[in-house]
Amino acid sequence: MTTLSPPLVEPIRVGVALSDRSYDILIGRGLIASAGAEIARRLPRVRAAIVSDRNVGGLYSADLSRVLNAAGIGSVAVEVEPGEGTKNFANLEHVVRAVLAARLERGDVVIALGGGVVGDLAGFAAAIVRRGMRFVQLPTSLLAQVDSSVGGKTGINTPEGKNLVGAFHQPSLVIADTGVLDTLPPRELRAGYAEVAKYGLIDDPGFFAWLEANWRGVFSGGPEREHAVATSCRAKARVVAADEHETGERALLNLGHTFGHALEAATGYSQRLVHGEGVAIGMVLAHRFSARMNLASPDDAARVTAHLAGVGLPTELADIEGTLPDADGLMALIAQDKKVSRGTLTFILTHGVGKAFIAKDVPPAAVRDFLADSL
Amino acid sequence: MTTLSPPLVEPIRVGVALSDRSYDILIGRGLIASAGAEIARRLPRVRAAIVSDRNVGGLYSADLSRVLNAAGIGSVAVEVEPGEGTKNFANLEHVVRAVLAARLERGDVVIALGGGVVGDLAGFAAAIVRRGMRFVQLPTSLLAQVDSSVGGKTGINTPEGKNLVGAFHQPSLVIADTGVLDTLPPRELRAGYAEVAKYGLIDDPGFFAWLEANWRGVFSGGPEREHAVATSCRAKARVVAADEHETGERALLNLGHTFGHALEAATGYSQRLVHGEGVAIGMVLAHRFSARMNLASPDDAARVTAHLAGVGLPTELADIEGTLPDADGLMALIAQDKKVSRGTLTFILTHGVGKAFIAKDVPPAAVRDFLADSL
Structure with missing residues (x-):
């Protein structure tokens, strides 16, 4: 667990205009600390599944769970292995079943805490559990912050190719904490x-x-x-x-x-x-x-x-x-x-x-x- | 293989009005015989994967392939076991990978030839291959003709429950051949x-x-x-x-x-x-x-x-x-x-x-x- 510094300045807000599926991207240093409040403000009374990989989860998952809890959002943690190999059918089933086992409902939220692999996998799981749950991205790599977390493309790989299986599923919110990039290799x-x-x-x-x-x-x-x-x-x-x-x-x-x-x-x-x-x-x-x-x-x-x-x-x-x-x-x-x-x-x-x-x-x-x- | 009787009367057409995803349901005796022409008229130059179970496929899959071929639509056959147990992650992966292996593209079509199980499974596969392929339903049970083939609900079961995983994915066409119900138990x-x-x-x-x-x-x-x-x-x-x-x-x-x-x-x-x-x-x-x-x-x-x-x-x-x-x-x-x-x-x-x-x-x-x- 790390100590989270609260954000010092107002985040930059970028809107994604998709009629009834429009959402905000919040960008700023230290934003994980305010993630609970930001999510609770937009999605009142939800429960959450935090999907993360072992590396990122080890750094931030407990903190995120704590700030969610402080905002009244109960959560369960779902962990996958790091690496592109994780984006497969077996892990999709693992995440989907963990979300179902936690009895999350359609209005509840899957939070992807990690890089592009976690975002793509967790987003796809959110797209298909109960034919579409809510979904929040907390991208922790630069790639995910500027690319994969925005736009609603989710998916997995198969031996036939990369990202050939997936769904368009827009998040309800993207929170890009630029401070977490300090520890990126x-x-x-x-x-x-x-x-x-x-x-x-x-x-x-x-x-x-x-x-x-x-x-x-x-x-x-x-x-x-x-x-x-x-x-x-x-x-x-x-x-x-x-x-x-x-x-x-x-x-x-x-x-x-x-x-x-x-x-x-x-x-x-x-x-x-x-x-x-x-x-x-x-x-x-x-x-x-x-x-x-x-x-x-x-x-x-x-x-x-x-x-x-x-x-x-x-x-x-x-x-x-x-x-x-x-x-x-x-x-x-x-x-x-x-x-x-x-x-x-x-x-x-x-x-x-x-x-x-x-x-x-x-x-x-x-x-x-x-x-x-x-x- | 059975001998298909061509339809004797014009099919009944029921429209499903969903703006840019509107589609027709055709209802009539002997319609499998004209399925190739009906599909080719609406979806020119597609290729197809026919998903069926062993029972229904044995009766109609070769015939369907032949009438598709006569209309210029090449197809591959994908077979699954009959029964509700087929609606699981393993068979979803099987169908998805068969469609990918056939090199079908986004504009190509997955045809569900069977009852509700095949329709739900094949429809879900169509929804997620390349983030959404075209999809045609040829329901062969009364249940599928009046319920599961209409409305775009697709999905599979998990040990947590029935149909808890899936997608809303509307077909491009539903062809309900009421003659096939003659042989239904x-x-x-x-x-x-x-x-x-x-x-x-x-x-x-x-x-x-x-x-x-x-x-x-x-x-x-x-x-x-x-x-x-x-x-x-x-x-x-x-x-x-x-x-x-x-x-x-x-x-x-x-x-x-x-x-x-x-x-x-x-x-x-x-x-x-x-x-x-x-x-x-x-x-x-x-x-x-x-x-x-x-x-x-x-x-x-x-x-x-x-x-x-x-x-x-x-x-x-x-x-x-x-x-x-x-x-x-x-x-x-x-x-x-x-x-x-x-x-x-x-x-x-x-x-x-x-x-x-x-x-x-x-x-x-x-x-x-x-x-x-x-x-």
Whole structure:
């Protein structure tokens, strides 16, 4: 158990506008300490199941239970193992049955206390217990705070692929306590930062330039961190509000992800390459491929590479330890990705920093040749 | 394989109005023969997974595959074991992974060919593969045609209870081939009939009176059968359109179900008491309890009992083979049912035939005493 410092300043509030399922994202240092009050204010008289992994749960679960209790919210704790391997059917059943065993009702709440794995798993459980319970996210990694906790995508992996099974299930509230990032392993913080940079690269060149100048504050925990998280959440909330079920514009959030997912699959979803690192390399590849297709200047690709490498992220296929499949092998993994529509490849390409777009008919042969030259 | 007779008359079309998720229910004899054309017309260029159980699949799966193929729809078959025990996490994973292994995409379709078990399981799989695929119901039992295939409730059971895990996922089309009911075991046909009678008891006294006069034609396969199925579907569609996610009026469909579920649980969801039989006894109990609470005339309870017993359905607790729990044991099972809201009991009670209503604050002690006197 740690000692929680109460928040010193008002949290930043970012609204996600989804008509009757609209919700707030609260961002600030020390917010776990006020989580009970914030939840109780929005969801009166609920009971809760706190889903967490052994690592994060050990740090914060007892504290969270205490502040919930102080706000009149009784809770049970459900623990899973840390790591991407946890996102499977067996753990889904485990969490679902623990929530049922606690006799929680439809109006009660599942709280995901952890990173993206816990958020995706607990959110999916909340989506299917009694055909949909309430759900609150307390993301404890940078990746989860700026990406996976916002937007309602939940799910698990199967041997057929990542996140191929799940539900759209919006939380009632997201509480991003930026203070918990202080204890995050540096590699994980960097991996999350790749998704922060992504929002600049998609459509906000000013934010990307701001990150180039201010990234050190994001890492060291200055007020730049809250600004970066809030700007990212605002960007994601805007896209999600416009396209909740990813029928169009929301696909822009996959910038770097088609290449990235293939690389994650190629490395067995192991510590050889974590998700954000795959996205970092994927974004560099997307910019370079766009330049090669004469869609963007090579200078933009170089600028993206320089910034991501500057913060310590991998940017080259050669940065991945061990051997990779050849270009055909990577193409097979790309084709397996769920962002395939009726046989044509959809990629997020770019006209330059902050000018990403959805390209629906990318010739697979051009991608293959590009990968062959990049390996 | 059987030989399919093509439909002789135009099917009856019942629309379910759910804005952008509206869909048709087609009702008629021989409709499996035109299923390929009907699906292809509404969902051009899809591929399909046909989910069925060994019994129903053996009769119709090859035929369905052939008519789909004739309409340009390629399909794979996924088989599960017959019986309520199939609705579990292991089979959900089995169906989900079979659909993924067939490389079906979001726009492709899962077809549930079978009774309520197959429909609930396949529908839930369709709801969660790629966060939601298309879904077509081909219900082959009377129960599924008039109840479970309409309305979008999908799900599985866990040791904690029935249907506690699932999703609301509307089909794109329901095709109710009334001819397939000819080969249904009489006991199963009777069980489904309990749900038909329910629609009369909820709010359509004229339909209940029609059933009292015409039930033999429903069982023997005269045109009364299509009329009864269509009237039932229209009633359910009306309620579902008004309250898709069961926040209000939809609860009326649970007439007889709170008692019924408790009895099913008490008999271990076995062949001692199938679902529709539990509903039949449950509806009789709901009418008798309403009379005891001076809400309705005892004559209505007697009339309901006479009709259900007349078609051969059980109507008394004594009609259930073997021993039952005592009143306290049954109350514990009722409390476990998901239609519990914050500790108070919600029952569907009635002011008489066709006058059911939602009673939110039923005193548990009164129910307990009533059960003690009924045992």
